[in-house]
Amino acid sequence: MAEDFLVKNKISPKSIDILVVNCSIFCPTPSISSMFVKRIGLRSNIRSYNLTGMGCSAGLLSVSLAKDLLKIHKNSLALVVSLESLTHNGYPGKVKSMLLTNTLFRSGGTIILLSNRKQDRRRAKYVLQHLVRINMGFDDQSYTCVFQENDEEGHVGVSLSRRTMHIASNALRTNMVRLGPLVLPYSEKIRYLWSLFLQRVCADPKSKQYIPDFKKAFEHFCIHSGGRAVIDAVEDNLSLSEEDVEPSRMALYRFGNTSSSSVWYALCYLEAKGRVKRGDRVWQIAFGSGFKCNSAVWKCVSDVDPTCSLNPWSDRIHLYPVEVPEILDT
Known part of the structure; x- marks a missing residue:
């Protein structure tokens, strides 16, 4: 999905300056942000952040972090990845208040590209x-x-x-x-x-x-x-x-x-x-x-x-x- 997103928007992975990934429940080692660096081929000096345990509001929290970073780092691109993976976190017990998460929550994810570059103003949505x-x-x-x-x-x-x-x-x-x-x-x-x-x-x-x-x-x-x-x-x-x-x-x-x-x-x-x-x-x-x-x-x-x-x-x-x-x- 990430590769298709960058190709569709004609963005080179090497031009990404900031990466912010959030996933509340799934927290592997290496981190998901490191997986993205390896999978997409991002730069070695990219400013990478991996947020976990922040709940369902973490998507906007990641945007907030990227916004603050873009205030400091001028002429930059920030890739925000907001996702959830429940594969390894199903609840096998019998407590009703905990079983609800098994039936209600689903895995999903989105990618948002933020920019403070002047040349991106005309094509920003x-x-x-x-x-x-x-x-x-x-x-x-x-x-x-x-x-x-x-x-x-x-x-x-x-x-x-x-x-x-x-x-x-x-x-x-x-x-x-x-x-x-x-x-x-x-x-x-x-x-x-x-x-x-x-x-x-x-x-x-x-x-x-x-x-x-x-x-x-x-x-x-x-x-x-x-x-x-x-x-x-x-x-x-x-x-x-x-x-x-x-x-x-x-x-x-x-x-x-x-x-x-x-x-x-x-x-x-x-x-x-x-x-x-x-x-x-x-x-x-x-x-x-x-x-x-x-x-x-x-x-x-x-x-x-x-x-x-x-x-x-x-x-x-x-x-x-x-x-x-x-x-x-x-």
């Missing part, structure tokens, strides 16, 4: 405008809601707490508070501040805190496909429509929870449908163990080809969306 990261690890319940541990029989598995959705909602609200001032129009900011004034200064018992309409800031939403409950929670918190969450629901239906790469599968769905237009803004929302909520805001700056052969949806996008049976939509 998106510009990264904002990236907001939230880590709730200071809270005990947040820290343990997605937790790898041994069961009573000694089997290693990942346990999912029943409070995960509540914790995810709190993390999302915290992220929204920090992201809102960066992206919301002035009308929404004023309405939000006015509701706070009525509540805290005037102590008006009838007033409720206003939740800003983020649909006025974004045209598209790519939510981490962590499960039906995750998508439902974000849909309710942001008052989104079925069309807004369709990319994430279809990504979950076809590919399962591909962990850190799921937000990219959702974006590829939008591209294959031809919905992303020049000037559109896309909000990617990812959740992960720790507990983390990361947001990335991208602005489309060129015409996107919906028939791209590297798009995982291009061969059957005409079959979607589909009506998901209740028994499968979990």
Whole structure:
């Protein structure tokens, strides 16, 4: 996949200056980043990073690391590989909270090429405008809601707490508070501040805190496909429509929870449908163990080809969306 990606974009492996790889569960020796250096033939002096154990939000965390490195290293290319491999990490035990990972998670991966070179501006598809990261690890319940541990029989598995959705909602609200001032129009900011004034200064018992309409800031939403409950929670918190969450629901239906790469599968769905237009803004929302909520805001700056052969949806996008049976939509 990596070789095809570089050939398609006419990029020489020797021109890659930064490599960031993330994979939460699978952590071999040599590292996956070293495997990429050998397989693709990257330079010996490449700045290589291998992130593990960062959960489903690690894809945007890797983009954040690459962004910070590109601020320092001018005229550079950064290759970000976001993947998950579950082959060696199936749970063989009987604890129900750990068995869910066997049925929900799937292997998957994506490659993103970031650049700060002037000559790449004309062929770039998106510009990264904002990236907001939230880590709730200071809270005990947040820290343990997605937790790898041994069961009573000694089997290693990942346990999912029943409070995960509540914790995810709190993390999302915290992220929204920090992201809102960066992206919301002035009308929404004023309405939000006015509701706070009525509540805290005037102590008006009838007033409720206003939740800003983020649909006025974004045209598209790519939510981490962590499960039906995750998508439902974000849909309710942001008052989104079925069309807004369709990319994430279809990504979950076809590919399962591909962990850190799921937000990219959702974006590829939008591209294959031809919905992303020049000037559109896309909000990617990812959740992960720790507990983390990361947001990335991208602005489309060129015409996107919906028939791209590297798009995982291009061969059957005409079959979607589909009506998901209740028994499968979990």
